[in-house]
Amino acid sequence: xxxxxxxxxxxxxxxxxxxxxxxxxxxxxxxxxxxxxxxxxxxxxxxxxxxxxxxxxxxxxxxxxxxxxxxxxxxxxxxxxxxxxxxxxxxxxxxxxxxxxxxxxxxxxxxxxxxxxxxxxxxxxxxxxxxxxxxxxxxxxxxxxxxxxxxxxxxxxxxxxxxxxxxxxxxxxxxxxxxxxxxxxxxxxxxxxxxxxxxxxx
Numbered sequence: 001x002x003x004x005x006x007x008x009x010x011x012x013x014x015x016x017x018x019x020x021x022x023x024x025x026x027x028x029x030x031x032x033x034x035x036x037x038x039x040x041x042x043x044x045x046x047x048x049x050x051x052x053x054x055x056x057x058x059x060x061x062x063x064x065x066x067x068x069x070x071x072x073x074x075x076x077x078x079x080x081x082x083x084x085x086x087x088x089x090x091x092x093x094x095x096x097x098x099x100x101x102x103x104x105x106x107x108x109x110x111x112x113x114x115x116x117x118x119x120x121x122x123x124x125x126x127x128x129x130x131x132x133x134x135x136x137x138x139x140x141x142x143x144x145x146x147x148x149x150x151x152x153x154x155x156x157x158x159x160x161x162x163x164x165x166x167x168x169x170x171x172x173x174x175x176x177x178x179x180x181x182x183x184x185x186x187x188x189x190x191x192x193x194x195x196x197x198x199x200x201x202x
Contacts, residue, residue: 001066001070001082001085001086002062002063002066002067002069002070002085003063005062005066005086005089006059006062006063006066008047009046009047009049009055009058009059009062009115010055010059012026012047012048013047013048013049013055016048017051017052023048023113025044026041026044026045026047026048026113027041027044027045027048027111027112027113028041028042028044028045028097028100028111028112028113029041029108029110029111030100030101030102030103030104030105030107030110031104031105031106031107031108031109031110032108033101033105034101034105034106042093042094042097042098042101043090043093043094045093045097045112045113045114046093046097046113046114046115046117046118047115048113048114049113049114049115050113050114054114058114058115058116058119059115061119061122061123062115062118062119062122064135065119065122065123065125065126066085066089066122068126068129068130068133069085069088069122069125069126069129070082070085072126072129073085076188077187077188084187088121088122088125088180088183088184089118089121089122090118091179091183092117092118092120092121092122092176092179092180092183093115093117093118093176095117095121095175095176095179096116096117096118096120096121096172096173096175096176096179097112097117097172098175099171099172099175100112100171100172112172114172116156116172116173116176117172117173117175117176118176119176120152120156120172120173120174120176120177120180121176121177121179121180121183122180123145123149123152123177123180124149124176124177124178124180124181125180125181125183125184126145127145127146127149127181128180128181128184128185128191128195129191129195130145130198131144131145131146131195131198131199132144132145132146132198133145135148146199149177152173152177153173153174153177156171156173156174157174
């Protein structure tokens, strides 16, 4: 399922890079969502990216952690795992954009895009299962997954407070991360205790 999501996202992003009309129709514009009832933008924007680097980073992180989450889901949820993973991913795009929608719904000039909210959900779901898994920042800096996650949220908070023109909704990273963990815990509440136990048994 992770690979399918990556392929679909790459294809849509590539198409939008060369088609400004398509980009305008799919990008997250809270004003259009509210006034034109284009609710699909809350999700379609998650399949768009600002540039090739933005796309590569998100898809690299998604594939790296998404395959791990799918493995854990399969162990816990069995045959329902692929459907739950797809539901996690799609609904996390929506959830990550919700706060921004309420803040920017009267601002017709606000636009944002990117899978970062959903990728954050997948990343932190992986951390829920194994907070001390080794990850390699920039490919060679080894650190526990939970440390990388906290650093990622810190960076997202910092960027969300800056005035940028990259159309990347950095605030969505935080809400996506929280949603991803809560989504999974809702289906398996005992995972919360399992997560806490792992934190203190390091």
